[in-house]
Amino acid sequence: MLRPREGHDVGLTSFRLVITPDAHVTWAQDVMGNTVATAAFPFATDSLAIESHATLTLGAVAWPIFDIAASAICYPFRYGDDEWTDLGALTVPQNPDSKGRLRDWTRAFVSGNPTDTLALLKDVCVGVSTAIAYRQRDDEGTQSPIETLDRRWGSCRDFAVLFVEAVRCLGFGARIVSGYLDNRAENLIGQNLAGSTHAWAEVYVPGAGWITFDPTNRSVGGFNLVPVAVGRDIRQVMPVSGSYAGPADMLDDMTVEVELR
Numbered sequence: 389m390l391r392p393r394e395g396h397d398v399g400l401t402s403f404r405l406v407i408t409p410d411a412h413v414t415w416a417q418d419v420m421g422n423t424v425a426t427a428a429f430p431f432a433t434d435s436l437a438i439e440s441h442a443t444l445t446l447g448a449v450a451w452p453i454f455d456i457a458a459s460a461i462c463y464p465f466r467y468g469d470d471e472w473t474d475l476g477a478l479t480v481p482q483n484p485d486s487k488g489r490l491r492d493w494t495r496a497f498v499s500g501n502p503t504d505t506l507a508l509l510k511d512v513c514v515g516v517s518t519a520i521a522y523r524q525r526d527d528e529g530t531q532s533p534i535e536t537l538d539r540r541w542g543s544c545r546d547f548a549v550l551f552v553e554a555v556r557c558l559g560f561g562a563r564i565v566s567g568y569l570d571n572r573a574e575n576l577i578g579q580n581l582a583g584s585t586h587a588w589a590e591v592y593v594p595g596a597g598w599i600t601f602d603p604t605n606r607s608v609g610g611f612n613l614v615p616v617a618v619g620r621d622i623r624q625v626m627p628v629s630g631s632y633a634g635p636a637d638m639l640d641d642m643t644v645e646v647e648l649r
Contacts, residue, residue, distance in 0.1 A: 390440035393616060464501070471561075509560070513551060548604075570614065
C-alpha cells in the first residue's frame with residue numbers, strides 16, 4: 389500500500405512503482421478502497437528493493453473550517469440510520485478493555501451534557517499527546533491502548549491507535565490512516581527529516597465527513613499529510629507486508645526512506 393489516496397484535497401499527478409528484482413504485479417482495491425499492489429517473484433533473490441515515486445498536489449488548508457451538521461454540533465448526537473449501518477465496526481473498540489480503563493479515561497474529557505463535538509475531539513487529541521511521550525519505535529507491532537497508557541510513551545502508530553479507540557468509546561466512527569508526513573519546516577514530531585512515514589486518525593462527523601486528527605502533533609486537518617491507506621485496524625494499513633520462503637535468519641537489515649522534493 390504505497391499509492392496515495394486521491395481526493396478533493398489530494399491530486400495525484402503521476403505514480404510509479406519500481407521493484408527490484410522484477411516482479412509480476414497485480415493491482416486491486418480492498419474493502420476500504422485502498423489501492424493494493426501484489427508482487428509475485430518468479431525466482432530466488434538475496435535482496436528486495438521497493439521504490440514508490442509519486443507527484444502530488446495538496447489542497448488542504450492549515451486551519452480548516454468544518455461544516456458540521458446541526459444535529460451533530462453538540463455531543464452526544466445520533467448518527468443517521470444509514471451512517472450507523474455503514475460505519476459498522478468502525479464504531480466498535482478493537483482492543484480488550486474489560487475493566488473499562490480506556491472508557492473511563494476518555495469520558496473524563498466530556499465536560500458537560502451537551503458539549504461541543506469538535507472541541508471534545510480536539511481535547512481528546514491533545515489529551516493523548518499530553519499523557520503520552522513520543523518515542524520512535526522501530527520494532528514490529530503496535531501497543532494496545534492500555535499498554536500505551538501504562539507505559540506513557542509510544543510511536544505515532546501507538547498514538548493513532550489510542551486516539552481511535554478512545555473516541556470509539558464515546559460512540560464515534562473512526563479509522564486509522566497511514567501515509568506520509570510533509571515536514572519541510574522540520575518542526576513536527578515523528579521524524580527528523582523533511583519527510584517520513586506516519587500514522588494518524590480520521591473521525592466521521594455528519595456534515596463535515598471524515599475529519600483528520602494527528603494526535604502525535606496535536607493537529608486537526610490534513611494540510612501536511614498524504615494519506616495512503618485507511619482501515620479499521622492498524623494491521624490493515626501496513627505499507628509493505630508479505631512472506632518469503634527461506635532460512636528463518638535470512639533478514640540482515642531493512643531501511644525505509646522518504647525523500648521530499
